[in-house]
Amino acid sequence: MDAPASPSGRWDSLIERAYRERRRALYAVAFHVLHDRGEAEDCVHDTIARLLQHGHSYTEARGSIEAFLTVCVRNEALTRIRKRANRSRIERERLGGEQVEPPVDAPVVERAALQQALQSLSAPQRETLRLAYYGGLTHEQIAARTNEPVGTVKSRLSAGLRALRAYYLARGEDV
Amino acid sequence: MTAHIGESAELYALGALSEDERAQVDAHVVQCDACAARLGEAERTVAAMEETGSSANRRPRAWRFPAAAVAAAFVLGLVPSGWFWSAQQRANAYDADREGALAAMVSSHFSHAQFQPLAAGAPKAKLIYARSGRWVYAVAQTGKPLLLEVREGGKAVPLGMLHVLGGSAELFVRDAGTGRSFVLNDGRRDIERVSLPAR
Structure with a gap:
C-alpha cells in the first residue's frame, strides 16, 4: 500500500505494539490466503515493515488498529497471490499450455461459524461476497466472471459487508 | 479534497x-x-x-424466534400476565418482520450505545439505532424477556418485549418515536437505561 506518510509517524509505536501482541493472528490471516507458511510469515513481516518505513493511512477516525492491520495483511497477501496467479498465467501462455483457473479459486472449506453469518445475507450478496472473500477476486474479476455490471457487484459487496456488520452487532460483538 | x-x-x-x-x-x-x-x-x-x-468455540446463534420462550417465561412468572397475549401476537408478526429489519439496517447508517445499569444484575445490553432516528434495535445478553420503553416528555411509552433467542433477547422497533432515552424494565422496575445523543 503506497499510502501517504502519516504525520510524524505518531501511530508507529501503536502499530509495533499491536504487531507484537497480534502476531499469531496476523500470520493466520496471511496463511488463510496464501496457504504457505514461509510466504505467510514474509507477508506479515513485509506489511509491517512497509507501514513503518513508508507511512500509512491510519488515523484515529478509523478506530481499531488491530482491524486496520488485519486488512493491511490480507490485502498484501491478496496482492501476492494475484501476482503469483498472473505469473503462472503468463508462463502457461508462453509455453502454449491450456488456460487453467488461477490458484485463488482453489476450493476452500468454508468455516462453519462464518457460513452461518453469511446465511444472514441475500443469495446474490452471499455469492458475490464469497468470490471476494474466499476467492480473492477483485470487483472487476467478479463482474467478468458473473456477467454482472461492475456497479452491481460493488453494491452487493458493500451492502453484503454492511449486512454482516449488522449481524455481528446484533450478536453483541463490537465491530 | x-x-x-x-x-x-x-x-x-x-x-x-x-x-x-x-x-x-x-x-x-x-x-x-x-x-x-x-x-x-x-x-x-x-x-x-x-x-x-x-475460532471453533464461537458459534453464532440461529436467527429463529422460539415463541415457546415467552410462554415459558409467562409460566415462570417472569412476565406480567397482561403481556403474554400481546407478546404472542407480536411474536407471530415478528418472524416475518425480521427480514425487513435486516434490510432496514443495511440500507441506513446506524450507531450503537451501551445500556447503563440502574439495578444490580442488569444484563449487558446495547441499543443499535438509525442515525436518521427511524428505527432502534435493542439486544440484551439475557434469556429473560425484558420490556423496552422510550421516555417521551417525562412519560414512559412501552415499545414491546424483547424476544428471547437462546442466550440473548432482542427487539427491532421500526418507529421508536422522538424520545432519546430508552429503558429496559424487568416487569418490576427499570433495570438499565441508555440516552442517545440529540439529533
Whole structure:
C-alpha cells in the first residue's frame, strides 16, 4: 500500500505494539490466503515493515488498529497471490499450455461459524461476497466472471459487508 | 479534497480493489474523517469474519424466534400476565418482520450505545439505532424477556418485549418515536437505561 506518510509517524509505536501482541493472528490471516507458511510469515513481516518505513493511512477516525492491520495483511497477501496467479498465467501462455483457473479459486472449506453469518445475507450478496472473500477476486474479476455490471457487484459487496456488520452487532460483538 | 470513497470502503476491506484503487482510498481517508470512520467499520467487520472463521468455540446463534420462550417465561412468572397475549401476537408478526429489519439496517447508517445499569444484575445490553432516528434495535445478553420503553416528555411509552433467542433477547422497533432515552424494565422496575445523543 503506497499510502501517504502519516504525520510524524505518531501511530508507529501503536502499530509495533499491536504487531507484537497480534502476531499469531496476523500470520493466520496471511496463511488463510496464501496457504504457505514461509510466504505467510514474509507477508506479515513485509506489511509491517512497509507501514513503518513508508507511512500509512491510519488515523484515529478509523478506530481499531488491530482491524486496520488485519486488512493491511490480507490485502498484501491478496496482492501476492494475484501476482503469483498472473505469473503462472503468463508462463502457461508462453509455453502454449491450456488456460487453467488461477490458484485463488482453489476450493476452500468454508468455516462453519462464518457460513452461518453469511446465511444472514441475500443469495446474490452471499455469492458475490464469497468470490471476494474466499476467492480473492477483485470487483472487476467478479463482474467478468458473473456477467454482472461492475456497479452491481460493488453494491452487493458493500451492502453484503454492511449486512454482516449488522449481524455481528446484533450478536453483541463490537465491530 | 479527493472524492469520497463511498462503497469502496467495503471493497477495500474485503480486498476487492486493485493496488491502484487502494492507493486512491488511502490518499482520501487521511484527510476525511467520515470516510475513515466508514472504512474502519468495514475493517472491523472483516476482522470479525477472520475471527469467526478461526475460532471453533464461537458459534453464532440461529436467527429463529422460539415463541415457546415467552410462554415459558409467562409460566415462570417472569412476565406480567397482561403481556403474554400481546407478546404472542407480536411474536407471530415478528418472524416475518425480521427480514425487513435486516434490510432496514443495511440500507441506513446506524450507531450503537451501551445500556447503563440502574439495578444490580442488569444484563449487558446495547441499543443499535438509525442515525436518521427511524428505527432502534435493542439486544440484551439475557434469556429473560425484558420490556423496552422510550421516555417521551417525562412519560414512559412501552415499545414491546424483547424476544428471547437462546442466550440473548432482542427487539427491532421500526418507529421508536422522538424520545432519546430508552429503558429496559424487568416487569418490576427499570433495570438499565441508555440516552442517545440529540439529533
